[in-house]
Amino acid sequence: MIALLRVLGIPYAMATQHPDSATRKITANEEVDEAINDLLPLEDGGFGCDEKMVDYEGKLTPYHQPEWIVDSLAKMGLVPGEDYLVTPRIPAEKLEDAARQVIVVWSCLVANRKSMQYGGQAIKFMVHPMSETSRELVVAHRRISKLQRFAEEEIGLKLEEPIKIIPLVEDVVRLIHVDKLLAGF
Numbered sequence: 412m413i414a415l416l417r418v419l420g421i422p423y424a425m426a427t428q429h430p431d432s433a434t435r436k437i438t439a440n441e442e443v444d445e446a447i448n449d450l451l452p453l454e455d456g457g458f459g460c461d462e463k464m465v466d467y468e469g470k471l472t473p474y475h476q477p478e479w480i481v482d483s484l485a486k487m488g489l490v491p492g493e494d495y496l497v498t499p500r501i502p503a504e505k506l507e508d509a510a511r512q513v514i515v516v517w518s519c520l521v522a523n524r525k526s527m528q529y530g531g532q533a534i535k536f537m538v539h540p541m542s543e544t545s546r547e548l549v550v551a552h553r554r555i556s557k558l559q560r561f562a563e564e565e566i567g568l569k570l571e572e573p574i575k576i577i578p579l580v581e582d583v584v585r586l587i588h589v590d591k592l593l594a595g596f
Contacts (some may be wrong), residue, residue, distance in 0.1 A: 412576065422496055423461035426450070428472070439473045441566070446480045450495040451487065467515045468503065468540045474514060475521035478533060485529040492531025497522065500538040504550065516555050520562040523570060530573045537545045542578035543585060545595030552576050552596075 417423075421575035428442055437445065446465070451457020465477055473479075477497045489495055494558045499519050502511045502595035526533035539551050553576050578593070580586045 412450075417461075422498075424460040425464055425498065426458065426460040426461040427464040428466040428470075439476065441482060442472070443476060443479045444581065446497075447483050447487070450480075450484060450489065452494075455487070461494070462498055464538060465497055465499045467511075469506070474518035475522075479518055479526050481522055481526045481529065481533050487565050490530045491526035491533035495533070496535055497533045498536045498538060498577070499534065500540055501551065503539065503541045503547065505543075505547065506541060509554075512551065513554060513558065516558050516560075520568055521566070521576075524562065524566060524568045527571075533552060534574060535572060536575050536577050536578050538577045540579045540581070542580055542592060545592055548576055548578055548592075548596045567595055 426446070428445070442465075446463045447457070449458045449460045449463050451459070453459040465480070465483060466472060477499060480497055481491055484491070484495060491497075499515065501515050501519075504512055504595065516537070519537065523534050525534055529544075537551075537555065539548060555576070559568065559570070559574065578589075578596075580589055580592065585592060
């Protein structure tokens with residue numbers, strides 16, 4: 412099954428920085444070390460995950476963290492987009508300022524520019540938390556697309572594929588009616 416998922420380009424095991432799974436505070440540097448350990452193959456002493464969710468929602472995660480992860484894994488011989496993905500959970504505009512969402516998306520595009528130098532696209536998806544309306548998803552997608560075009564023009568970003576949004580539906584009633592959420596997206 413894992414081999415089929417790899418062929419299809421679908422991640423099979425995501426590790427997360429979600430604070431609900433933490434028992435103690437860890438520093439930003441420790442988060443990078445944790446990501447490396449999560450993404451290292453089992454035979455290299457890691458946990459063998461192929462995707463890491465870097466969490467920006469409601470946290471002061473450093474904007475350069477995805478780039479630090481990409482740099483560190485490149486030194487270990489891992490190829491972004493092939494051996495692993497970094498999937499940030501971006502801030503939701505309704506809970507945090509729109510400017511923060513823009514800055515996080517920009518930092519992820521910068522990390523992707525670096526990852527392309529190492530052989531592949533590390534960030535192919537962004538998680539949109541607390542998704543309740545298709546409008547939220549459309550606005551976030553529009554921002555990502557605009558910033559991606561700007562990055563192509565201004566810093567020479569060349570991606571393998573456009574970044575896609577993963578809506579995170581966090582309540583049962585909305586999950587049951589997810590078709591309505593996605594209808595306008």
